[in-house]
Amino acid sequence: MDLNGLYQEIILDHYKHPRGKVVLEAPLASAHHVNPTCGDEVTVEVAADDHGHLVIGYQGQGCSISQASASVMAELLEGASVDESVSVREAFVAMMHSQGNSEPDEDVIGDGVAFAGVAKYPARVKCALLPWMALQDAEIKAGLMAPKEETR
Amino acid sequence: MDLNGLYQEIILDHYKHPRGKVVLEAPLASAHHVNPTCGDEVTVEVAADDHGHLVIGYQGQGCSISQASASVMAELLEGASVDESVSVREAFVAMMHSQGNSEPDEDVIGDGVAFAGVAKYPARVKCALLPWMALQDAEIKAGLMAPKEETR
Amino acid sequence: MNTFDPSRIKLDFPILQRTVRDGQKLVYLDSAATSQKPNSVIQAERDYYETCNAAVHRGAHQLAEEATDAYESARVAIAGFVSAAPSEIVYTKNSTEALNLVAYAFSNATALHRASGNPPQDPRFILTDEHNIVVSEMEHHANLVPWQELCAKTGAQLRWIPLTDDGRLDLASLDSLIDQNTKAVSIVHQSNLLGTINPVVAVMERAHSVGAIGIVDACQSIPHMPVRIRELGADLVVWSGHKMLGPSGIGFLWGESEILDSIPPFITGGSMIEIVQLDHSTYAKAPKRFEAGTQMVSQAIGMHAAVEYLTALGMDAVEAHEHSLTGYALDQLANVSGVTVIGPTENVARGSAISFTVDGLHPHDVGQVLDSRGVAVRVGHHCAWPTCRRFNVPSTTRLSTYIYNDTSDIDAAISGIVAAQEFFGVI
Amino acid sequence: MNTFDPSRIKLDFPILQRTVRDGQKLVYLDSAATSQKPNSVIQAERDYYETCNAAVHRGAHQLAEEATDAYESARVAIAGFVSAAPSEIVYTKNSTEALNLVAYAFSNATALHRASGNPPQDPRFILTDEHNIVVSEMEHHANLVPWQELCAKTGAQLRWIPLTDDGRLDLASLDSLIDQNTKAVSIVHQSNLLGTINPVVAVMERAHSVGAIGIVDACQSIPHMPVRIRELGADLVVWSGHKMLGPSGIGFLWGESEILDSIPPFITGGSMIEIVQLDHSTYAKAPKRFEAGTQMVSQAIGMHAAVEYLTALGMDAVEAHEHSLTGYALDQLANVSGVTVIGPTENVARGSAISFTVDGLHPHDVGQVLDSRGVAVRVGHHCAWPTCRRFNVPSTTRLSTYIYNDTSDIDAAISGIVAAQEFFGVI
Numbered sequence A, B: 001m002d003l004n005g006l007y008q009e010i011i012l013d014h015y016k017h018p019r020g021k022v023v024l025e026a027p028l029a030s031a032h033h034v035n036p037t038c039g040d041e042v043t044v045e046v047a048a049d050d051h052g053h054l055v056i057g058y059q060g061q062g063c064s065i066s067q068a069s070a071s072v073m074a075e076l077l078e079g080a081s082v083d084e085s086v087s088v089r090e091a092f093v094a095m096m097h098s099q100g101n102s103e104p105d106e107d108v109i110g111d112g113v114a115f116a117g118v119a120k121y122p123a124r125v126k127c128a129l130l131p132w133m134a135l136q137d138a139e140i141k142a143g144l145m146a147p148k149e150e151t152r
Numbered sequence C, D: 001m002n003t004f005d006p007s008r009i010k011l012d013f014p015i016l017q018r019t020v021r022d023g024q025k026l027v028y029l030d031s032a033a034t035s036q037k038p039n040s041v042i043q044a045e046r047d048y049y050e051t052c053n054a055a056v057h058r059g060a061h062q063l064a065e066e067a068t069d070a071y072e073s074a075r076v077a078i079a080g081f082v083s084a085a086p087s088e089i090v091y092t093k094n095s096t097e098a099l100n101l102v103a104y105a106f107s108n109a110t111a112l113h114r115a116s117g118n119p120p121q122d123p124r125f126i127l128t129d130e131h132n133i134v135v136s137e138m139e140h141h142a143n144l145v146p147w148q149e150l151c152a153k154t155g156a157q158l159r160w161i162p163l164t165d166d167g168r169l170d171l172a173s174l175d176s177l178i179d180q181n182t183k184a185v186s187i188v189h190q191s192n193l194l195g196t197i198n199p200v201v202a203v204m205e206r207a208h209s210v211g212a213i214g215i216v217d218a219c220q221s222i223p224h225m226p227v228r229i230r231e232l233g234a235d236l237v238v239w240s241g242h243k244m245l246g247p248s249g250i251g252f253l254w255g256e257s258e259i260l261d262s263i264p265p266f267i268t269g270g271s272m273i274e275i276v277q278l279d280h281s282t283y284a285k286a287p288k289r290f291e292a293g294t295q296m297v298s299q300a301i302g303m304h305a306a307v308e309y310l311t312a313l314g315m316d317a318v319e320a321h322e323h324s325l326t327g328y329a330l331d332q333l334a335n336v337s338g339v340t341v342i343g344p345t346e347n348v349a350r351g352s353a354i355s356f357t358v359d360g361l362h363p364h365d366v367g368q369v370l371d372s373r374g375v376a377v378r379v380g381h382h383c384a385w386p387t388c389r390r391f392n393v394p395s396t397t398r399l400s401t402y403i404y405n406d407t408s409d410i411d412a413a414i415s416g417i418v419a420a421q422e423f424f425g426v427i
């Protein structure tokens, strides 16, 4: 098995040097998500700046995949509009559900492309999605986006 | 399959011409037993005459095996002592649990020997035992014998 | 599509090649009790154990991934078979467990509500002694006894829709039976004793008009006819795998997600939780919420093969085949003097289970003579004892067919009945 | 007796011949989750479906006779395996169902008592908010969550026996924890996370001294050591078939007949009744009382083959083999720097499940690296989340052995752990 395909350098780098792992001073809302199988947890906080752009913070503990995913997400979406965050999330989720058969677009999901290999391991897909689902929840709670049915 | 081995002439005869199928005037006790699978029922009543000998009556509805067995039992044990009824019952029960591999003693169980073939058909063993178990129950209720653990 | 050919289908079922009672061909007419299993189902279970057996939804290793995938693919296939979404299908051990899960929804919600009200319970499931539950007089014990126990625990009242003499639901008093205090209405789709197919849509509509939860026992219908589950009009539907070519040990509860998620957990433990603290826990959403403990994985996988087998035959074709076989059997039985069919004698809105009595003979004895000739039928009250009482019979003999039966099987049963009459000298 | 030879035993398990992750040999170290199945078990189920599949305890035909006989013979064999009487063995779908059956004994008896008192319920099972239930801090969710739910429904209080730092029950406060108001004490025999073997006899004795019902979760002990069930000192004992070579979908409840017959029915429906009227029913004695609906027949028959396989090996030999393998694994793990075993490190009163953490690595990542090398272990909280919290770890990596494992399997795991440390650059 190709361990390097799963744990790409970018992932290991984000795991060891997480970006954006901060506590916000005045979050509009936060969401705490847990993976009931392995106990991984992440809390994502959101706020909006004067232009309505996202300010993101998170805390968490868990495996390299879930924690690197949170770091990639925070870096990528900091300062993005809510609409952008939605389309990036949709692209990321689609890639994770592709079982490894997608051609992810680096222009859209940035370092997120490193998780393409994770999509081949069903048990790890949930790890990668954990922070993204928490962000979605936080955005809804903050009133930044309307609740909608999306793949969990 | 040997239908005549199962339904011996004696059985068919008792089925068509039941002996002792009477309601007692002053029973000491009665017991109503049901086969929960097929709904067969029998009610056995007991009394004792001046010598402490059994007086037996029964009513019932059910298949040829259960009804013939009641008739054979009533005929055989009418006027017997309680001790005799116990040893006859034990012999009959032992034969029914032998899976057809016993040499029943006609001197002890009389027409009951006709049920030797029934012992090969597990689903019918319960039919044959139904009235015998009801009699045991009635004897216990009537205070004629002490409750004891016996094969159901 | 190929024409429907039971003699070719029979070849897929190893057990139908065996002989019984001293070398006689087996004529299996007891599929309403349990169906036989084709090679593909037996092989699917075996393959699972030989290649990817593991605990599902728990491990990170390759076997666990493969097992989880097979287990969930089976759910997709089973859901597809009844036109449902996979998340609406709960695996249980049999339909009896599924019906109990539903009855316990009410007793558990009521107990939790009375004890502390925390977490708050859905009012649709909270009962007092002012409420009532409605079933019918033709229910299988599995759809009767759990409701009796629920009523004993909560003080609610149990009511029954009565039957007509030809074995149909008597709906004349439906509107007074199902009233503003009715909290659940649970009805069999096709009776396992009478064969009657009930107008469940009308009954479910009445249930919904008073805000009651509507439940359909589809144990005898889903194996035998195409069912688009939402078209039954129910909130919850149960059925069993073993009656439709699947392994023993698996059954199903279908429910709208909104309803399933409102039901408090039934069997609790591993795999159905969200977060567990020492003093309390929170729970996953359905279907996981109801699948505590290590699941019947190989059985789900066997079921996958079973629905594929039936889908390949086409459920329309299965229904048509059984309908014509039922018509044939009813006609043949009508020709035997002394035989009385218990249940509809007209081949309309009726399935393939046919119960009957024979004058002067006990059903058990009829069954025994048939068995002596290799014909396997069921005798007794068929777990519907109150239905027997309604028709004043202690029990019946029942023949029931499936995809592997043909008219020669019916003929064997008919000559067996006549042989029984001769043997016992009643003709 | 032959010497115990895992390499020969392995040949009986088809799945252990397969490769994983690009042609690597499968090293299966996840038997505490579920065991693999030998040919004889797989074949027994297949034979059943191919020769005598039928509904048990119901039909009068030859198949039904044979199926009933096979089903009940399995019960005799399973009872014999733990030195119990067949009538004391209840089939359930898994041990989780069995534990729920026991917890529901209390909630059902309490609800029936409160509603009408008719039929009268055994006072041992009636709870008020003055009562309490005692478990331990090392319970599997299956032996924790049902008791939480019971307490939520009845107002009773849940208490836990705490743990020592080396993963043993801390019995110092046993006599105050289990007091005159304790109605049930339910304890795991061998922890699936820590590996600890608990002094259940002492705990059960204390339970009995205050009149409480004593329950033992033997899921991880009966597969791995000889158990004479009465010697556990409990009233009720549960375990699962799939962890001891048997099929998925079957578990067991053992109880003294006197106790079993005092428990109100749990899942109700067909086959568990005595007489059914429309408005109420009476019930069969145990074990039938608890086996409603069409049962897991092929699974019971597979289990029969499983206990025969284990009996032929000899449970003393199985225990000795695993004990020495556990000692070897503990020694090897002690040699890897950065590894911390969660649970007893001394190979005394401990079984073969070994949980550990690796400094700087998340358990999930350790498991993934092992998996990439063909080594199947379990990662997570192992359905014992509160136990993880007690030891301040979010989760662990766990290796667990069985009859088909040998020291080379342990060696493969050890080199995998070191490889993980290298890959993530923590050494």
Ligand SMILES: Cc1ncc(COP(=O)(O)O)c(C=O)c1O
Pocket (backbone or CB within 6 Å): C270, C292, C293, C294, C295, D032, D033, D094, D095, D096, D097, D140, D142, D143, D188, D190, D191, D192, D217, D219, D220, D240, D251, D383
């Ligand atoms: C100690 C213990 N108890 C209970 C269970 C639950 O067993 P099952 O999932 O077979 O119901 C398990 C296994 O998962 C266990 O290890």
Ligand SMILES: Cc1ncc(COP(=O)(O)O)c(C=O)c1O
Pocket (backbone or CB within 6 Å): C032, C033, C094, C095, C096, C097, C140, C142, C143, C188, C190, C191, C192, C217, C219, C220, C240, C251, C383, D270, D292, D293, D294, D295
């Ligand atoms: C109509 C009906 N309902 C419920 C059941 C119970 O199904 P199971 O025994 O598989 O739980 C059956 C079959 O026995 C049935 O025919």
